[in-house]
Amino acid sequence: MNVQQQHPDATHQQVAASHPICITVAGNQLTVFTEAAATFAAMIADIRSARQLIWMETYIFANDASGQAVASALIARARDGLDVRLLYDAVGSKDTPPAFFKAMQAAGVKLHEFHSLWEGVRKFSPLRMLNRRDHRKLLIIDDAAAYFGGMNIVDHGRDFNFIGISEDAAPTIGWRDLHLRLTGPQQQEVSQSFLRSWNYAKGIPMPWRPTEYRRVRLTTTDESIHFFDSGPGLKFSRAPRVYRRLLLGAQRSVVIAMAYFIPVGRVMTELMAARHRGVRLTVLVPAKADVRLAQYATDSMYRKLLRARFHIYERTNRMMHTKLMIVDREWCVAGSSNMDPRSLWTNLEFLAVIRSRPFAAAMSAIARYELRHSQRVNLADIARRGRLHRILSALAWQFRWWL
Numbered sequence: 001m002n003v004q005q006q007h008p009d010a011t012h013q014q015v016a017a018s019h020p021i022c023i024t025v026a027g028n029q030l031t032v033f034t035e036a037a038a039t040f041a042a043m044i045a046d047i048r049s050a051r052q053l054i055w056m057e058t059y060i061f062a063n064d065a066s067g068q069a070v071a072s073a074l075i076a077r078a079r080d081g082l083d084v085r086l087l088y089d090a091v092g093s094k095d096t097p098p099a100f101f102k103a104m105q106a107a108g109v110k111l112h113e114f115h116s117l118w119e120g121v122r123k124f125s126p127l128r129m130l131n132r133r134d135h136r137k138l139l140i141i142d143d144a145a146a147y148f149g150g151m152n153i154v155d156h157g158r159d160f161n162f163i164g165i166s167e168d169a170a171p172t173i174g175w176r177d178l179h180l181r182l183t184g185p186q187q188q189e190v191s192q193s194f195l196r197s198w199n200y201a202k203g204i205p206m207p208w209r210p211t212e213y214r215r216v217r218l219t220t221t222d223e224s225i226h227f228f229d230s231g232p233g234l235k236f237s238r239a240p241r242v243y244r245r246l247l248l249g250a251q252r253s254v255v256i257a258m259a260y261f262i263p264v265g266r267v268m269t270e271l272m273a274a275r276h277r278g279v280r281l282t283v284l285v286p287a288k289a290d291v292r293l294a295q296y297a298t299d300s301m302y303r304k305l306l307r308a309r310f311h312i313y314e315r316t317n318r319m320m321h322t323k324l325m326i327v328d329r330e331w332c333v334a335g336s337s338n339m340d341p342r343s344l345w346t347n348l349e350f351l352a353v354i355r356s357r358p359f360a361a362a363m364s365a366i367a368r369y370e371l372r373h374s375q376r377v378n379l380a381d382i383a384r385r386g387r388l389h390r391i392l393s394a395l396a397w398q399f400r401w402w403l
Helices: 012-016 036-049 065-079 098-106 117-122 126-131 187-201 239-249 265-276 292-299 302-307 341-346 357-372 379-384 387-398
Strands: 021-025 028-033 053-058 083-089 110-114 138-141 145-149 179-183 224-230 253-258 280-286 311-315 323-327 331-335 349-355 374-377
Touching: 021 357, 028 036, 028 357, 036 065, 036 138, 036 145, 036 179, 053 065, 053 187, 065 083, 065 098, 083 098, 083 187, 098 110, 110 187, 117 126, 138 187, 145 187, 145 331, 179 187, 187 224, 224 239, 239 265, 239 323, 239 331, 239 341, 239 349, 253 357, 265 280, 280 292, 280 357, 292 387, 302 311, 302 379, 311 357, 323 357, 331 357, 357 374
Parallel strands: 053 083, 083 110, 253 280, 280 311
Antiparallel strands: 021 028, 028 179, 053 138, 138 145, 145 179, 224 349, 253 323, 311 374, 323 331, 331 349
C-alpha cells in the first residue's frame, strides 16, 4: 500500500487534504485515514495482494459504487482459492439486496448475516437478537495488516443534501470519519478478535478472558496499544470500562469527538468528576447527524454540560462519524464504539487504547481541523431553541437506550 508519510504533528492543511498519516507505536505501524476514498483504495490494494486469507466484519455493506468495488475484490480473491469471510450485520445492511451477497457466496466467499430476523425466530429470541447488533468494522489481511475504526463499506459522499458547503482543500463532500490500518506484531490480536466474533455469530460460546483484560488494566509503558472487544451484558461490556478507566486518570484535558454522544451511568459520572477536578472537557458532535433522534437526545444534555463548563462544538457542513477520545495528549481511544448506551452496553464493538504522544498529537491535529469547521454551543443558543425542539429532545432522552 502506498501512503504518504507525514510527521505526526500534522497541519490543518495536511489533515484537510486527507493524506493518510503514518505513525509507529510500540513497534506497530499505524496509518490513519479520515476519508472513505483513501481508505477503500488502501483496502482494495491489500485485498488484491493477500495470499492466504481475507476476513471482513462490518455493520453496513452497501450495494453502491464503493461496496461494489470492495465486493468485486473479495469475489476475485475467493475465486483464487483464498479463505475469504464476510460477517455483516442484518440490520445495518438491511437496504442491500440479498442478490448482492448471494453473488459473493456463489464465488466462494464465506458469509454470515449477524442476527437476522430468521435467526431470531429460529432461536425463539427475535427481539433480543434484533436489539443486539454487530457494529464492528474490521478487515484482516493474512498476518500482514488489519483495519479497524468507524468506516462502514458504504459511500456517503452523496447521501445527504445538508452536506453542501465545500471546505478548504477537502477532496469530497462526504462524511468525516476515523479508520486505522495496522501492521506489526499486534496485528494477530485484531485477527483473533475477528475469530472470536465469527465464532460467536456461529453460536460458539465466547470464553472468559483474563482478569487484566476484563478489568481493562493498562500497562504503564511509555507506548502501548491495547485492543478490547465489547458486547452485551456485564460479562462482555468493555467499552464503558475503557472510557471510565481513562477518564478516571485524566489530569489536564479530554477531547471527545463522537458521532453519537449520549453518555450514561458511570461514564457520565466520570465525565463530571473529571470536570470537577479541573480537567478541560471538549466535546465535538455533528451539527446535523444522520440519526436525528440520537442528536435530539444529545441536545437534551447540553444545558447540564454547559453549566458544568464543558466546551461543546457542533461540526458543520459535513457529517462527522468519528469515534475518538484524547486524554492528556497522551492516551487515545479509537474504534467502532460511540459514547452512547447502545455502543456501551448492547452492540458488539471494537476499541483500541493507544498510548503514544506522537499518535495523540496527530489525533489532536485531526480534532483541531474538525473544530475549525465547527460552531461552539452556549447557553444562549439553547435558550433560543423552540418549544418543539425541546419537546423532541426530552422525548428522545426517554428512548436513549434504544437509539
